[in-house]
Amino acid sequence: MDNFINAARNVGADVQVLASLEELISYIDDRIDGSLMVSPCPSLLRAGVPAKLKAAGLDLVEEDFRGRGAAAAAGLTGANFGIAATGTVVLESTDETVRITTTLPEKHFVVLDPRKILATADEAVPLLNDFHKQMPQAYLAYITGPSRTADIERVLTIGVHGPAELHILLLDGISEDLMER
Amino acid sequence: MNKADRSRHYQDRVRKAIAKPRLQDTLHRFADAYVIAREAAFAGQDFEALRTAIGEMKDEVRDNLPRYRDEFIANAEAAGAKVYIAKTAADANNYICALAKERGVKTVVKSKSMASEETHLNHALKEAGVEALETDLGEWIIQLAGERPSHMVMPAIHMLKEEVAELFSKVTGKEEPAEILHLVRLARQQLRQAYLDADMGISGANVAVAETGGLVLVTNEGNARLTTTLPKIHVALVGMEKLVPTLEDANRIINVLPKNATGQLITSYITWIRGAVPCGDESKELHIVLLDNGRSALAESPHCRDALRCIKCGACANVCPVYQTVGGHVFGHIYISAIGVILTAFFHGLNNASELVRACIGCRACVAVCPSNIDLESIILHLREVLGEEEGVGAGKSIVFKNVMRNRKLFHGLLRAASVLQKPVTRGERTIRHLPLFFSGLTEWRTLPAIADKPLRDLWQDLPQKVEKPRYRVAFFAGCLNDFVYPEMGIDLVKVLNHLDVEVTLPLEQSCCGVPALYSGDKDTAVAMAEQNIEAMLKDDPDFVVTSCPTCTMALQRDFIDLLKDNPVWAEKARNLAEITIDISCFIADKLDGAEAFGKAIKSEKVTYHDSCHLKRGAGVWEQPRQLIADSGREVVEMAHSDRCCGFGGSYSFSSHADIAKQILGDKIKDIEASGAACVAMDCPGCMMQIQGGLQKQEKDVRVKHTIELLAENLDD
Numbered sequence: 001m002d003n004f005i006n007a008a009r010n011v012g013a014d015v016q017v018l019a020s021l022e023e024l025i026s027y028i029d030d031r032i033d034g035s036l037m038v039s040p041c042p043s044l045l046r047a048g049v050p051a052k053l054k055a056a057g058l059d060l061v062e063e064d065f066r067g068r069g070a071a072a073a074a075g076l077t078g079a080n081f082g083i084a085a086t087g088t089v090v091l092e093s094t095d096e097t098v099r100i101t102t103t104l105p106e107k108h109f110v111v112l113d114p115r116k117i118l119a120t121a122d123e124a125v126p127l128l129n130d131f132h133k134q135m136p137q138a139y140l141a142y143i144t145g146p147s148r149t150a151d152i153e154r155v156l157t158i159g160v161h162g163p164a165e166l167h168i169l170l171l172d173g174i175s176e177d178l179m180e181r
Numbered sequence: 182m183n184k185a186d187r188s189r190h191y192q193d194r195v196r197k198a199i200a201k202p203r204l205q206d207t208l209h210r211f212a213d214a215y216v217i218a219r220e221a222a223f224a225g226q227d228f229e230a231l232r233t234a235i236g237e238m239k240d241e242v243r244d245n246l247p248r249y250r251d252e253f254i255a256n257a258e259a260a261g262a263k264v265y266i267a268k269t270a271a272d273a274n275n276y277i278c279a280l281a282k283e284r285g286v287k288t289v290v291k292s293k294s295m296a297s298e299e300t301h302l303n304h305a306l307k308e309a310g311v312e313a314l315e316t317d318l319g320e321w322i323i324q325l326a327g328e329r330p331s332h333m334v335m336p337a338i339h340m341l342k343e344e345v346a347e348l349f350s351k352v353t354g355k356e357e358p359a360e361i362l363h364l365v366r367l368a369r370q371q372l373r374q375a376y377l378d379a380d381m382g383i384s385g386a387n388v389a390v391a392e393t394g395g396l397v398l399v400t401n402e403g404n405a406r407l408t409t410t411l412p413k414i415h416v417a418l419v420g421m422e423k424l425v426p427t428l429e430d431a432n433r434i435i436n437v438l439p440k441n442a443t444g445q446l447i448t449s450y451i452t453w454i455r456g457a458v459p460c461g462d463e464s465k466e467l468h469i470v471l472l473d474n475g476r477s478a479l480a481e482s483p484h485c486r487d488a489l490r491c492i493k494c495g496a497c498a499n500v501c502p503v504y505q506t507v508g509g510h511v512f513g514h515i516y517i518s519a520i521g522v523i524l525t526a527f528f529h530g531l532n533n534a535s536e537l538v539r540a541c542i543g544c545r546a547c548v549a550v551c552p553s554n555i556d557l558e559s560i561i562l563h564l565r566e567v568l569g570e571e572e573g574v575g576a577g578k579s580i581v582f583k584n585v586m587r588n589r590k591l592f593h594g595l596l597r598a599a600s601v602l603q604k605p606v607t608r609g610e611r612t613i614r615h616l617p618l619f620f621s622g623l624t625e626w627r628t629l630p631a632i633a634d635k636p637l638r639d640l641w642q643d644l645p646q647k648v649e650k651p652r653y654r655v656a657f658f659a660g661c662l663n664d665f666v667y668p669e670m671g672i673d674l675v676k677v678l679n680h681l682d683v684e685v686t687l688p689l690e691q692s693c694c695g696v697p698a699l700y701s702g703d704k705d706t707a708v709a710m711a712e713q714n715i716e717a718m719l720k721d722d723p724d725f726v727v728t729s730c731p732t733c734t735m736a737l738q739r740d741f742i743d744l745l746k747d748n749p750v751w752a753e754k755a756r757n758l759a760e761i762t763i764d765i766s767c768f769i770a771d772k773l774d775g776a777e778a779f780g781k782a783i784k785s786e787k788v789t790y791h792d793s794c795h796l797k798r799g800a801g802v803w804e805q806p807r808q809l810i811a812d813s814g815r816e817v818v819e820m821a822h823s824d825r826c827c828g829f830g831g832s833y834s835f836s837s838h839a840d841i842a843k844q845i846l847g848d849k850i851k852d853i854e855a856s857g858a859a860c861v862a863m864d865c866p867g868c869m870m871q872i873q874g875g876l877q878k879q880e881k882d883v884r885v886k887h888t889i890e891l892l893a894e895n896l897d898d
Contacts, residue, residue, distance in 0.1 A: 007446070066411075066461065070373060086447040096459045099410045103403060121432055121447075128428050132393045132455060137260055139458045142451035147403040149365060150443070151319035151335060152342050154211045157365045160318055161372065162403020162449070 008087030011145030034073030037061040039101040041078035043175035065100040075101035082117040108163040191536040198507040218444020236554035239490035249391040256394025260456025262467040270300035278309040286380040292405035293317035294385030316404040331509030333495040382408035395455030442494040475527040484563040488523040490553035497547035519547040519557040544794035544826035569702025582706040589692040600632040627874030637668035651684040656723035660730040662866035673893035690717035694736035711741040731796035737762040770805035779895040781814030789858035792824035793865035820856035829871035860884040
């Protein structure tokens with residue numbers, strides 16, 4: 001977990017270890033000004049996260065992602081697993097709502113169970129194989145840090161077309177299924 | 182365009198590029214940062230093993246292409262994609278334009294695709310009445326500027342922020358400040374709505390996986406994810422060489438590609454797409470266009486086909502001194518730098534590649550960093566031969582190579598004559614400071630050494646050798662420079678080897694190693710020289726053949742074998758010679774354990790060491806000379822970029838590319854001076870000639886010495 005946190009922070013992700021669902025809700029609440037897109041991830045739904053966010057007074061986008069996506073301030077998703085060597089989160093994103101939630105808004109909050117962190121990308125290959133066996137169509141995303149570019153004079157600049165902020169929220173107990181979808 | 186116009190046009194572009202110091206500054210700064218970041222990214226990994234595996238995997242696909250291609254197509258189509266094989270660039274463009282017309286597409290968003298640059302797809306779409314918008318920041322910038330990419334990974338690396346601000350100001354209609362963060366955010370705002378409005382998204386792919394029928398996109402900005410998600414139709418234009426067998430193989434490429442491209446451990450996004458994924462309430466319409474466009478022909482060329490291993494990381498540009506000097510618009514066509522030379526020849530025709538083929542200085546920096554284990558320099562040399570056959574090697578060179586160099590007596594006779602004829606310009610000195618008339622360009626930026634009064638071969642019989650019980654008898658292959666320009670170095674070599682109980686012979690039938698002819702594309706002359714030299718050097722059955730010039734070393738160790746491998750009479754002799762050939766520093770350090778045999782230099786001196794391209798990246802030697810210099814009592818201080826080319830490159834700096842060579846030498850002189858050393862040592866008479874010439878012209882007080890000369894100084898003391 002320490003390797004994961006260091007690697008993710010090295011590429012500009014915000015990483016927070018959280019102790020409870022309540023901490024998760026208030027972490028997001030403190031950092032959002034506008035609507036929050038929530039893709040229907042099984043782990044988040046199971047834990048009742050959308051309901052808790054609404055109860056905290058947040059404006060959630062849970063349908064019409066295409067229509068409301070561009071205006072949303074942030075997106076919230078779960079994650080299938082992490083890769084410690086590079087600080088990567090891996091999201092099975094075949095459902096379009098996951099993709100829109102993680103591409104259009106300025107901020108992306110992603111909740112990862114620390115028990116689902118693999119050491120290296122090599123260990124992810126059997127899982128990639130399984131996903132492809134289970135799903136005739138597949139869109140899988142490795143996300144490492146925020147959107148970046150160095151296309152002008154080689155100066156590293158954050159937040160070009162994708163999210164300018166990536167918040168990885170480590171919450172033990174949210175899910176232990178790496179293949180969840 | 183005829184050959185003369187083409188050359189003139191090209192030289193003109195070289196001069197214009199050199200006149201932009203900020204371009205060179207940007208490219209140099211990037212190159213420096215790149216080397217450090219790359220090394221850190223690969224820490225703990227065995228790069229040689231990684232690239233060997235990638236090379237072998239890519240060869241496997243190339244050799245069994247129909248099988249993997251069919252497997253890919255079957256799997257992609259089973260997942261709902263439509264796959265089209267485009268034989269030519271026009272076929273690819275026609276397919277995409279027809280599709281756009283049929284579906285009533287008005288606007289297209291594109292994420293970065295070099296294949297679409299290769300086919301000039303944007304132009305074709307425009308002709309078809311479809312507006313294509315580039316969304317990668319660099320690509321958008323050059324689209325606005327009406328230019329083409331100057332780097333495969335960083336298309337707009339040649340542009341300054343002020344130039345970008347000017348382009349963006351035209352888009353917004355007000356003056357935009359030249360602040361990079363502002364410009365980046367402005368691109369985000371400007372392009373946001375386009376993704377939502379576009380009817381079609383076009384991407385390339387970094388990898389196509391046969392076992393899944395899926396594609397992999399390696400990106401940083403996030404535009405490819407939007408391009409492949411929002412529009413109803415996704416077209417992926419994919420070069421056939423992107424095929425790999427399995428997900429594991431794809432993973433192998435993804436491990437190496439970002440590290441070698443920019444020194445990143447991984448890019449922000451790795452996207453795996455298989456089939457017609459959900460899109461709105463329906464399924465995406467996915468078309469995969471597999472592009473041949475010369476790749477099959479490349480696969481058929483035994484000399485060049487390794488180029489199909491390329492994973493398009495752009496590293497060969499990052500480390501290339503020619504690229505750093507003139508940029509990718511000059512040293513490239515669509516694809517740039519070393520790999521660009523080769524791909525241009527096959528994808529866009531030899532005519533578009535001919536100037537580029539000659540612009541490579543042959544320093545092998547690209548070979549050292551290639552993640553697919555491609556010997557880029559050898560392939561470029563081969564293309565130079567082909568070009569020599571197609572277009573000739575140039576009238577002047579042709580006469581010299583064919584009629585003079587192949588005849589040793591005539592060649593050496595002319596060199597002796599030159600020693601006399603040069604007197605008016607040398608004024609009796611050992612250095613030529615100014616040449617008259619049209620030769621003057623050669624001595625404007627460096628002095629040149631004069632040809633010696635007496636070559637080493639004439640001094641040899643009077644050279645006393647005092648070895649009572651020789652450990653070895655070695656034959657010295659002096660090479661032209663050692664023999665005719667620096668004979669004193671040969672005398673030092675004898676002194677040093679005698680001190681280590683080694684007897685030295687100088688076979689007089691030896692001649693030029695033939696590399697100048699080979700590198701200029703005259704293979705026949707190179708073969709003739711190889712045979713002549715093999716005969717001469719093996720004649721007295723020496724224990725070793727020692728060399729003091731790494732280019733000669735490469736010729737004897739590598740090129741002769743390659744030139745004669747299909748000739749049953751000579752192939753074995755060439756191998757025999759290669760086996761006993763060794764460069765002088767390596768011989769002393771490794772075979773004679775002679776590092777400590779030279780006592781301590783009386784006057785300790787700071788010495789910096791310049792790694793010659795062919796010694797370090799050709800023969801793999803860099804530690805031994807440093808060891809010898811340090812053990813002889815001198816302080817070795819490292820200069821920056823010690824293994825960057827000095828810009829000599831044999832005839833490169835004399836004829837074809839003097840302007841570029843001058844710039845590269847300028848960089849080297851700065852690094853030498855910054856090291857604070859009183860002496861710069863090296864193991865190559867060619868580098869000595871170049872570096873000494875540059876230092877003298879700039880009146881810098883730094884001694885230039887061959888390692889062997891430094892060791893000999895200890896014996897004088």
